[in-house]
Amino acid sequence: MDNTKNLNTLLKEIDWLQKVINQVLKSYLLQEKPEQNWQDIPLPELQDKEDHYATMVKKWDLNIYQRLALVLAMTPHLKPEVLDVFFGRNKTYDRGFTAFGGVVDNNHRGFLPTGETVMFLVTATNKELRYEVMDVFSSENVLMKEQVLTLRTMESHIPNYNGILALNKQWLHYFLTGKKPETKQSDTFPAQKITTLLEWDDVVLEDTTMDSLMEINTWLKHSQTLLEDWNLNRYLKSGYRALFYGAPGTGKTLTASLLGKTSNRDVYRIDLSMLASKYIGETEKNLNKLFDMAEDKNWILFFDEADALFGKRTSVKDAYDTFANQEVSYLLQRMEEFSGVVIFSSNLKNNIDEAFTRRFQSIIPFHMPSVASRQKLWNNAFSSGCKLSPDVDLQQIAENYELSGGSINNVLRFGALKAANRNSNIVTKNELLEGVKKEFKKENLK
Secondary structure (H helix, E strand, O other): OOHHHHHHHHHHHHHHHHHHHHHHHHHHHHOOOOOOOHHHOOOOOOOOOOOHHHHHHHHHOOOHHHHHHHHHHHHHHHOHHHHHHHHOEEOOOOEEOHHHOOEEEOOEEEEEOEHHHHHHHHHOOOHHHHHHHHHHOOOOOHHHHOOOEEEOOOOOOOOHHHOEEEEOHHHHHHHHHOOOOOOOOOOOOOEEEEOOOOOHHHOOOOHHHHHHHHHHHHHHHHHHHHHHHOOHHHOOOOOEEEEEEEOOOOOHHHHHHHHHHHHOOOEEEEOHHHHOOOOOOHHHHHHHHHHHHHOOOOOEEEEOOOHHHHEOOOOOOOHHHHHHHHHHHHHHHHHHHOOOEEEEEEOOHHHEOHHHHOOOOEEEEEOOOOHHHHHHHHHHHOOOOOEEOOOOOHHHHHHHOOOOHHHHHHHHHHHHHHHHHOOOOEEOHHHHHHHHHHHHHHOOOO
């Protein structure tokens, strides 16, 4: 499809917005009954089935207020000069009009609309419509729920709608090209996509652990059949929740990546430092945004080191403890409502609140590898282009040094760099042992 058709559709929307702005300003500044109500200005018709913007507007069933907010957020990206009219000054006070809202950023010379800008356009001549605008910014509104639009968070003392009204650039890219770029970590999406080049044959785990993982793998393959074709959705929830626990480097993240790879699903590791907030109640909002964005995307959400945020609830000593416990309760609720797969990772099973563990379909241990498993991991690590010197006895190395798979890979990296620096692909015994000692020192082990 010719992308100019998509662009022309968006420009027609902006032309409509410009007419709306002109009509509202005329009515507001002249302080007289408008000769025409802005809502009477006809919206551009959206008919082309191949037009991606038109398709989504119809799918979301947007009303005039939602569409106004969407086009207003789009305008700085495509035709920012349309909003220059909001730079007009109030002659009485020799300053801009507070009612217009808006922000000027150091990196953008144009007018950036805020929630107040939408509020002004809708309510300038009819204050009773304020509730219609408030509904546009509700977390349940489709544009906010799908994170097409965001209202940037403000400090607690700043009025609610003074945050910048921002259009998700991924959605803008889709409206213009019909292609959604890969979701990337951002302030509004605190997660990073993780992948692996390895296969299940490369994983060395105990048989009981692998059996439990294959149960998840089977659910990923056949859940739709069970829930829809067999009508088991009356008895079973659509989502799946699992807890992986064990020492660092034992394969929890790799396994999550493999589950995604074999089921053709994207896996996103949640950045808890971005999700958690020092402000009371903000963590709850961040969780809400995350689950809303992931809903119906067929993703696997991987909460690494989850006990840092979702650990045992504390006894209530102050208001902060009360809100911290509420956040745990809220996560329980959202976790059970989520239709996708959620995996929590923890170093210790006992760190996770019992209220969570009762709701997991699988609780899977990742133990430190046995001697036989360590030997297999060593053999796998040095089975490609990087080789070991013939005098290295891997069975003895496996017996003498208790290392996780992650630590063994670190030794591989260390040895490979040493060998490459000698213009060789052979790692010597001394280099291997030096790498091993480095790993033990890192873990404060002897």
